[in-house]
Amino acid sequence: MNAITPIEAGVSVALGAPIDVTIENVQKAFGDTPALHGVSLDVKAGELVALLGPSGSGKTTLLRILAGLDAPTAGRVLFGGDDALGLSVQQRNVGFVFQHYALFRHMTVFQNIAFGLTVRPRGERPPKAEIRKRVLHLLDLVQLTGLDKRYPSQLSGGQRQRVALARALAIEPRVLLLDEPFGALDAQVRKDLRRWLREIHDRTGHTTFFVTHDQEEALELADRVVVMSKGRIEQVGTPDEIYDAPASPFVFEFIGESSFLPVTVVDGAVQLDGQSLDLAALGSPHGEATLGFRPHDVSIVEDGGPAITGTIVTERRHGGARRLELEVGTEKHRVEIDMPVDHSRAPGGQVTFRPHRWRLFPR
Amino acid sequence: MSDGAFTTARLHGASGIHFRPVTMERKRVRLALILISLAFLALFLVMPVLAVFVEAFRGGWPAFAEAIFEPDAAAAIRLTLLVAAISVPCNLVFGVAASWAIAKFDFRGKALLNTLIDLPFSVSPVIAGLIYVLMFGSQSLLGPWLKSEGIQVIFAVPGIVLATIFVTFPFVARELIPLMEEQGRGDEEAALSLGASGFQVFFRVTLPNVKWALLYGVLLCNARAMGEFGAVSVVSGHIRGLTNTMPLHVEILYNEYQFAAAFAVASLLAVLALFTLVVKSVLEWRYADEIAATRRH
Ligand SMILES: Nc1ncnc2c1ncn2[C@@H]1O[C@H](COP(=O)(O)OP(=O)(O)OP(=O)(O)O)[C@@H](O)[C@H]1O
Ligand SMILES: [Mg+2]
Numbered sequence A: 001m002n003a004i005t006p007i008e009a010g011v012s013v014a015l016g017a018p019i020d021v022t023i024e025n026v027q028k029a030f031g032d033t034p035a036l037h038g039v040s041l042d043v044k045a046g047e048l049v050a051l052l053g054p055s056g057s058g059k060t061t062l063l064r065i066l067a068g069l070d071a072p073t074a075g076r077v078l079f080g081g082d083d084a085l086g087l088s089v090q091q092r093n094v095g096f097v098f099q100h101y102a103l104f105r106h107m108t109v110f111q112n113i114a115f116g117l118t119v120r121p122r123g124e125r126p127p128k129a130e131i132r133k134r135v136l137h138l139l140d141l142v143q144l145t146g147l148d149k150r151y152p153s154q155l156s157g158g159q160r161q162r163v164a165l166a167r168a169l170a171i172e173p174r175v176l177l178l179d180e181p182f183g184a185l186d187a188q189v190r191k192d193l194r195r196w197l198r199e200i201h202d203r204t205g206h207t208t209f210f211v212t213h214d215q216e217e218a219l220e221l222a223d224r225v226v227v228m229s230k231g232r233i234e235q236v237g238t239p240d241e242i243y244d245a246p247a248s249p250f251v252f253e254f255i256g257e258s259s260f261l262p263v264t265v266v267d268g269a270v271q272l273d274g275q276s277l278d279l280a281a282l283g284s285p286h287g288e289a290t291l292g293f294r295p296h297d298v299s300i301v302e303d304g305g306p307a308i309t310g311t312i313v314t315e316r317r318h319g320g321a322r323r324l325e326l327e328v329g330t331e332k333h334r335v336e337i338d339m340p341v342d343h344s345r346a347p348g349g350q351v352t353f354r355p356h357r358w359r360l361f362p363r
Numbered sequence B: 001m002s003d004g005a006f007t008t009a010r011l012h013g014a015s016g017i018h019f020r021p022v023t024m025e026r027k028r029v030r031l032a033l034i035l036i037s038l039a040f041l042a043l044f045l046v047m048p049v050l051a052v053f054v055e056a057f058r059g060g061w062p063a064f065a066e067a068i069f070e071p072d073a074a075a076a077i078r079l080t081l082l083v084a085a086i087s088v089p090c091n092l093v094f095g096v097a098a099s100w101a102i103a104k105f106d107f108r109g110k111a112l113l114n115t116l117i118d119l120p121f122s123v124s125p126v127i128a129g130l131i132y133v134l135m136f137g138s139q140s141l142l143g144p145w146l147k148s149e150g151i152q153v154i155f156a157v158p159g160i161v162l163a164t165i166f167v168t169f170p171f172v173a174r175e176l177i178p179l180m181e182e183q184g185r186g187d188e189e190a191a192l193s194l195g196a197s198g199f200q201v202f203f204r205v206t207l208p209n210v211k212w213a214l215l216y217g218v219l220l221c222n223a224r225a226m227g228e229f230g231a232v233s234v235v236s237g238h239i240r241g242l243t244n245t246m247p248l249h250v251e252i253l254y255n256e257y258q259f260a261a262a263f264a265v266a267s268l269l270a271v272l273a274l275f276t277l278v279v280k281s282v283l284e285w286r287y288a289d290e291i292a293a294t295r296r297h
Helices: A059-067 A109-118 A128-141 A157-170 A187-204 A215-221 A239-244 A249-254 B002-012 B027-056 B060-069 B071-104 B110-117 B125-136 B143-149 B157-168 B170-183 B186-193 B198-209 B211-227 B230-236 B246-255 B259-286
Strands: A021-030 A033-043 A048-052 A074-079 A094-097 A175-179 A207-212 A224-229 A232-237 A259-266 A269-272 A275-280 A287-293 A298-300 A308-318 A321-328 A333-339 A350-355 A359-362
Touching: A021 A059, A033 A059, A033 A224, A033 A232, A048 A059, A048 A215, A059 A094, A059 A175, A059 A207, A094 A157, A094 B186, A109 A128, A109 A157, A128 A157, A157 A175, A157 A187, A187 A215, A207 A215, A215 A239, A224 A239, A224 A249, A232 A239, A232 A249, A249 A287, A249 A359, A259 A333, A259 A359, A269 A287, A275 A350, A298 A333, A308 A333, A333 A350, B027 B259, B060 B071, B060 B259, B071 B110, B071 B157, B071 B170, B071 B198, B071 B211, B071 B246, B071 B259, B110 B170, B125 B157, B125 B230, B157 B211, B157 B230, B170 B198, B170 B211, B186 B198, B198 B211, B211 B259, B230 B246, B246 B259
Parallel strands: A048 A207, A048 A224, A094 A175, A175 A207
Antiparallel strands: A021 A033, A021 A074, A224 A232, A259 A269, A259 A287, A269 A275, A287 A359, A298 A350, A308 A321, A308 A350, A321 A333
């Protein structure tokens, strides 16, 4: 079944070629509260971009502006090079999947998916048979064949989410906007749907914006990840770039687990409390900096070389590792490191370690 | 599983521990409360309604039929139906428009509109009637003009309709507003993003989402429109066969000591009330989650 692409099946799902989306210095304020401070972003046709950020960072606001459900206070939005802000919601032709599905509860699954086609003006409306064919095909695509007569209340959360996606795809949108589409689902279903969504995207090729606050989801699914915080874009990059080269402590902390230590950079070497750590600080400016590392990116040092020593505060099981919380240095900064499970250590003892991957952020 | 079994064992077991849910009163107290409310209902609701029917049929079927088909009574019934037929649709349109505006848009004066809708609940119906007399009566500013145009509002059908609309206009809106507010704008936004026009959104999404609450509101509105006494009494003028509605007719008959006839007409109103009650219960039972009233505590 997966071998049949929509194109081969004779029903096009995407309308023509996908388009570029350009966001230029978009600002939005609700009354006096700013929600977006000048966001700029270039998205290539057919790209799947994840908007990732904590609650209140402005992800939904940006999505609603793209859809035309809200107007920006300033800035421009271009769809395929043309101004989109002058277009009404209906004219923009975007598929919007809402966080809470927003399925029409009094309509069957079939009627929900067909809605966007049946409300078209008479001249543009496909004939009934054509609508039926398209809806059934979309049901196939989202793997809900046979559920067309059900009502939304008779579906599980994951199934509702897929109906919402099929409904958005039915109008042959130029851009697909997904607002935390899996937010309300449990972890296992989320994982399945994630993989499935990527597959659908690869088949239909829409330019897609995907909002999430789950970094794992963003990294696994997206071509590029846009990390947002407090109405600003912190970093844009491929999942590798975001994970391996976070541009700020915020991104470092938000993507994956992290520990931070205040350090000093002296002559290209990192020092903690005046002692060298044997970590090269190539290209980092002289002076105060923050050292960031991931708990699992450390090695225990037993040879007495330059390293970080801490006192164990707590020890607990963390997945396949044992996680230690340490107090480090004269100011007792708390950091976390992982050790193999068979290395059980009692609180109060000392551990010496050195990060084998780390990032330095000048302060 | 085992936890549940343990609890049950403790509840019913031979251990002798008497467990009582904290919100559950003692048996005697419960019994007393139930009896008091039942007695109260029987005394003040069931008996009077039964009395109406007993009195209505005291003279048997022929007397009952005569009381109802007698020309003045028939005219009163027709007028009541006419007034309801005009005022209910008016309030339907007003109620839907007002609740749509209040629940789905932000605009200046929203709070004021929301408060004004409740005005008829807080104003005595007699005052409502007087307002219209002051506005359209012969002593009013508009009086001379209305007279020269040959339009009679007070002591005529238009006045009765106006007063009834005033008294009944909160019913539909009060049913719809909480429900629409709870449903939010999500469905409408989804429909818009799918290309629907404003009209399509309203008729295909907004309205179907509230249809049962709407029916419920219309039902209550209708019951009140047919039963309204105070406001209508002020503007009607009590002209037999012309401006008497059913409730007014009942009063006149009663004042003339025609008890059997009065109760016969009253029994029709009682039937309307019972019918409304039954449909209301059915709706509440079947579509509780789509009717706001049941959640209003
Ligand atoms: N209609 C509104 N009126 C006033 N302020 C708003 C409105 N919508 C959003 N905001 C504010 O704008 C900011 C950004 O909100 P937004 O909904 O875009 O966040 P988000 O990133 O989607 O968060 P979440 O992950 O919780 O959905 C928040 O501070 C929020 O309080
Ligand atoms: Mg959001």
